[in-house]
Amino acid sequence: MFFRTVFAGCLALAGTAFADPLPSWNDTETKSAIIAFVDSVTDPASPDYVTQADRIATFDNDGNLWAEQPVYFQLIYALDRLRERAEADPSILSTDALKAAAEGDIDTLAAGGVEALLEVLAVSHADISVEDFQADVLAWLDTARHPSTDMRYDAMIYQPMLELLSYLRDEGFQTWIVSGGGVHFVRAFAEEAYGIPPEQVVGSAGPTEYRDGKVMKLAGIDFIDDKEGKPVGIDSRIGKRPIFASGNSDGDFAMLEYTTGGDGPSFGLLLHHTDGAREFAYDREGHIGVLNRGLDEGPDRGWVIIDMAEDWKTIFPN
Missing domain, CATH: 3.40.50.1000 (HAD superfamily/HAD-like)
Incomplete structure (x- = not known):
């Protein structure tokens, strides 16, 4: 033994x-x-x-x-949050870039360059505490699914x-x-x-x-x-x-x-x-x-x- x-x-x-x-x-x-x-x-x-x-x-x-x-998953998060806020307040879609983003028109958004992206981020990423933002990212990851694989991101x-x-x-x-x-x-x-x-x-x-x-x-x-x-x-x-x-x-x-x-x-x-x-x-x-x-x-x-x-x-x- x-x-x-x-x-x-x-x-x-x-x-x-x-x-x-x-x-x-x-x-x-x-x-x-x-x-x-x-x-x-x-x-x-x-x-x-x-x-x-x-x-x-x-x-x-x-x-x-x-x-x-x-596209980058963070951009998908930003577009999702933009659309949610636009549904509650359509007036936030005040520029062509924001309207294109809300419609999922990535080509038009990309054509606008960094300035267009910053407009989206101003709506989806700003005026929120770091803690609340990160909690929101985790909540999004719990529910969002990839458009072609249907997997969690x-x-x-x-x-x-x-x-x-x-x-x-x-x-x-x-x-x-x-x-x-x-x-x-x-x-x-x-x-x-x-x-x-x-x-x-x-x-x-x-x-x-x-x-x-x-x-x-x-x-x-x-x-x-x-x-x-x-x-x-x-x-x-x-x-x-x-x-x-x-x-x-x-x-x-x-x-x-x-x-x-x-x-x-x-x-x-x-x-x-x-x-x-x-x-x-x-x-x-x-x-x-x-x-x-x-x-x-x-x-x-x-x-x-x-x-x-x-x-x-x-x-x-x-």
Whole structure:
């Protein structure tokens, strides 16, 4: 009995030691490259060893941790809330942009550029406390459903990326979200969805003010955490250059360039949406998630590009 117990214990330890940290990833070069990098920077005997304090990993959200088609989910939230408020008070539809948004005319809204979007956000995101706004986001996530999959939006997160986040944290990494989405929007669900606390979310932000015991969201935009804004946001909020960065579009190019441009080991990862059967297939053309420069320059820079169709066994959690 003693030897059988010891043997069983050894098997359990061996199973733990050799457990696959990324079970939803196929055994491709992409998975091998990720594991090899993590092994190299966490092994004290490795010449590429990085102390735990400097193991910073940053992840884009839209199209990288959860889906982003047909448009960013935060925009769908904004349009839903705009329509609700317009039903109660039609007079708020005072501009062509707001009228187009209420009708779901994304093309007309997009043609209006940033100014048109700010008009929508002024109605859907402003004059509300941060706490009330985030509670409203969670209430929306409970009831809203994706137009083509009929899934909850927060169910359309990527299982392989959840495993990657967990794997990195198990190996002593800090995992941060660095998103072009609104910081208060992403913070509302990031901890529940990804295990990332709100203080480790960097995002675009509008002005706020303190009023009667609450921080209130105001109309306008103070900082856009996209493209060249991402390294600026990382420097401002994190204060260290990451050694691992993951994105999916040219909006993440500067973040990966910044991450892999420092001294010492680093890893750049791009998600290429190649799976039109299980998710969505898109890259070089379109209104969202465009990936041109990353595909053209990424391999020469040593970045690893995930082929969603080939590298992932599954897309969404069961």
